Each structure stands twice: as C-alpha cells, then as structure tokens.
Amino acid sequence: MKPAPFDYVAPRTLDEALALLGEDAKPLAGGQSLVPLLNFRLARPSLVVDLNGVTGLDRIRREGGSLRIGALVRQRALERSRLVAEHWRVLRAAVSHVAHPAIRNRGTVGGSVAHADPAAELPCALAALDARFHVRSQRGSRVLSHGELFVGPLQTALEPDELLVEIEVPAVPPGARQGFAEHARTHGDFALACVAVAGDRIALGGVAPTPRVVSSLDEAHLDDPYRRALVAELLRRAA
Amino acid sequence: MKIAVDVNGTRRDADVEPRTLLSDFIRHDCGLTGTHVGCEQGVCGACTVQLDGEPVRSCLLFAVQADGRSVRTVEGLADHGELHPLQRAFNETHALQCGFCTSGFLMTLEPAIRDAGDLDEDEIRAALAGNLCRCTGYVGIVEAVKLAARELRGEARGEEP
Numbered sequence: 001m002k003p004a005p006f007d008y009v010a011p012r013t014l015d016e017a018l019a020l021l022g023e024d025a026k027p028l029a030g031g032q033s034l035v036p037l038l039n040f041r042l043a044r045p046s047l048v049v050d051l052n053g054v055t056g057l058d059r060i061r062r063e064g065g066s067l068r069i070g071a072l073v074r075q076r077a078l079e080r081s082r083l084v085a086e087h088w089r090v091l092r093a094a095v096s097h098v099a100h101p102a103i104r105n106r107g108t109v110g111g112s113v114a115h116a117d118p119a120a121e122l123p124c125a126l127a128a129l130d131a132r133f134h135v136r137s138q139r140g141s142r143v144l145s146h147g148e149l150f151v152g153p154l155q156t157a158l159e160p161d162e163l164l165v166e167i168e169v170p171a172v173p174p175g176a177r178q179g180f181a182e183h184a185r186t187h188g189d190f191a192l193a194c195v196a197v198a199g200d201r202i203a204l205g206g207v208a209p210t211p212r213v214v215s216s217l218d219e220a221h222l223d224d225p226y227r228r229a230l231v232a233e234l235l236r237r238a239a
Numbered sequence: 240m241k242i243a244v245d246v247n248g249t250r251r252d253a254d255v256e257p258r259t260l261l262s263d264f265i266r267h268d269c270g271l272t273g274t275h276v277g278c279e280q281g282v283c284g285a286c287t288v289q290l291d292g293e294p295v296r297s298c299l300l301f302a303v304q305a306d307g308r309s310v311r312t313v314e315g316l317a318d319h320g321e322l323h324p325l326q327r328a329f330n331e332t333h334a335l336q337c338g339f340c341t342s343g344f345l346m347t348l349e350p351a352i353r354d355a356g357d358l359d360e361d362e363i364r365a366a367l368a369g370n371l372c373r374c375t376g377y378v379g380i381v382e383a384v385k386l387a388a389r390e391l392r393g394e395a396r397g398e399e400p
Contacts, residue, residue, distance in 0.1 A: 001279060002258065002260065002263070002279075003258040003260075004258070005256065005257075005258055006257060006258060007257065008240070008257030008301070008303060010303075031299050031300065031301075031304075032281060032296075032299055035260075035281070035298075035299040035300070035301075036279075036280035036281055036299065038258075039260075039279045039280060039298070040280070048257065050301075050303075050304065052304060076293075099369065100284075100368055100369025101294065101347075101351075101366070101369065102284065102287055102294040102295055102296055102347055102369050103281060103296065103369065105290075105293045105294060105295050106295050106296070106299065106300070186368075187365070187368040188368050188369055
C-alpha cells in the first residue's frame, strides 16, 4: 500500500524542528519503522517532519566518561564506532542483531528507542547500561531514565511536541562483564527474547511490555517454563 | 515538490508528492522497472537500491529524501552493456529462477564483495539474510558471491583457489 497524503517539511535546525512538532505531526528519522506504518496507513499524520537534514543530531562522542549518542546516529554508525566497540561492548553486540545491514544503513539509534518495541535490541542494551534519554521541546528539556521513558509496547512518555535528541550512556568500569544474546525465529528478526548484561545489571527484552532490569534471573519471576529456560540460556551466553 | 536525483549517473528532474516512495519514483517517474516492489514494509529486500553507495530499501524512503543525492539501481550495475562480475556469476551458478528478488540481491551484495572482498560462507549468508528468495534455496546465490569475489580478486574463473 501507499501512504495517505501528508505535508512534508525538512527543517535544518533543531529549533525549527521543535516548532513544527505537535499533535498531528510525526518526526521522521531513519523511517525503518515509521514508513511501514505509513505505507499500511496505520499512521496517518497530516505533517511529516523529516529530521535527516537537522544538523548536530548525528554525532557519537565522549563527554567526561560518558558516551553521548545523537538521536539521528545511524545504527550502522554505532556498529562501526571504535569508541563503542572498545568501551560499550554490549551496545556493539546488540546493534549487530538489529535487522540487516540495508536497514541499519538508514535506521537510527534514537528511532529504535522512540519506537519502543518491547523486543528491540537497543532499548534492552541501553536499559542494562542505565542510559539517560535527553528530550527537548519548545517548552524546555528533560532527562528520563529507561523506566520513565518506556511506558508500554510502542509507547513512551514523550509528548507529541517532544523530541528525543541525545542518549547519554554512563561509563562501564573496565573489566566489568558486558554481553548480549538473543533468540529470534529468523536472522535479523525482532527477538523472542534478548538479554543484555552490563556489570551487575541484567536487562531482559521481549519478556515484558518494556525492557526489564533485574540483578538476577529469580528477580524476573518468569512463570512460563519455556520462557524461563530460554532466558536462562541467553543469560548464560551473554554473561 | 520538485526534486533532482542522480540516478545511475543521469540527473532526473521530477515533481513528486511527498508521499511518493523512492521505489515508485524509480519505477514510474524514471521508467526503471528493474527495481522490484515486494512487501512495501522493508522485509523482503526486493526493492533494495544504493543511496550514495550504501544499500537501502527504496520502499522505506520517500523520493523527496533522495533530492540532491545519488541513487544506483540494477540498471546501473552493468558497464556499457558488459555485465558486472556478480551478474555473470548469478547467471553461471543458476542463482535465480523467477528473478523477482534478483535485483535486490545484486544491489545488496555488490557493496559487500566490493568492501570486504573475501567472505566465508557464514559471512555471505549474513550479508544476504535481509533478502528473501522463494525459488533457489540460496545455495546458488552463495555460490555466485564466491565466484564473483574470486573474479574480483583477479583469480581464474571456475577454479577452486
């Protein structure tokens, strides 16, 4: 199918983009989740705000000990980042499971987060890393934890006029364990379950409406025996 | 909206609706029907083209997003009528039957062998995992990638290294 008609604006600055966002507008980043929704007319915004021309949102940098990932950083860029591979290995491991190279060439880290699929790899890994999500609107800015941002399946606490602009990932102590494992029905598919480990924090994806962070498997209270066995095996592989 | 896109080295000017998908722009406005449209949700890979040299799903991009950029389709793979080594290898190893998925495979795999050169079987299968073929079972496609990679490295055709 083809999308319903919409107006299209491609702002050059963040301030211009924020001025355009609102109830009936949708921000377009990589489009790998939004465009299928538009094609099937499951989403019918009257305005699409294309963020791809906005300057300053596509940088990966280190500030203090933290990693800062601009919301428009492509998944492929995260995958190729030496800084990430060296110090945030769990993120590097997780992103290689996101769909396929042709999708990662367009898909963005911020888009994965804002789409909030409960089985998505990057929200799971970022939850394990206790990432902070920097949000802007014309009304101001705020910083959310994963517990505050992820509200339910495909639901976040972002208001229609707000935009996720940057993800802040704290340093992981050298030598701390980091790993990621998932089980999917086919290569590149969303995970049936995924596990991300960073130090003492274990994040589970695909087992609850939002990524869950626990310190042990017992704490997760997985009642279904298949799911418990699957997650136990994934945790063994990730840790 | 007025756009100008470099398609296979030729500038194409068009007036498109914002909702026009890049895949439809390529097929309908440019008349280049080698790019096939399968699922229109990014799953099948049939519509894969290269945007500034990188493979992307043309059904998940709007034509307006390609304004001022360069797009390469399967029609841009052959060099003045001479098939690309990957196209010849697909022919030789019977890597296609109905051919619907083939252009997507070619546009996905061409940069993979260009960038990485020597790929083992697992790497080849990972590289093509985002493209669906319902005819071949992928065996011929994997063989084609190996054959083309050998040729691009300058080794004799049809001989094991």
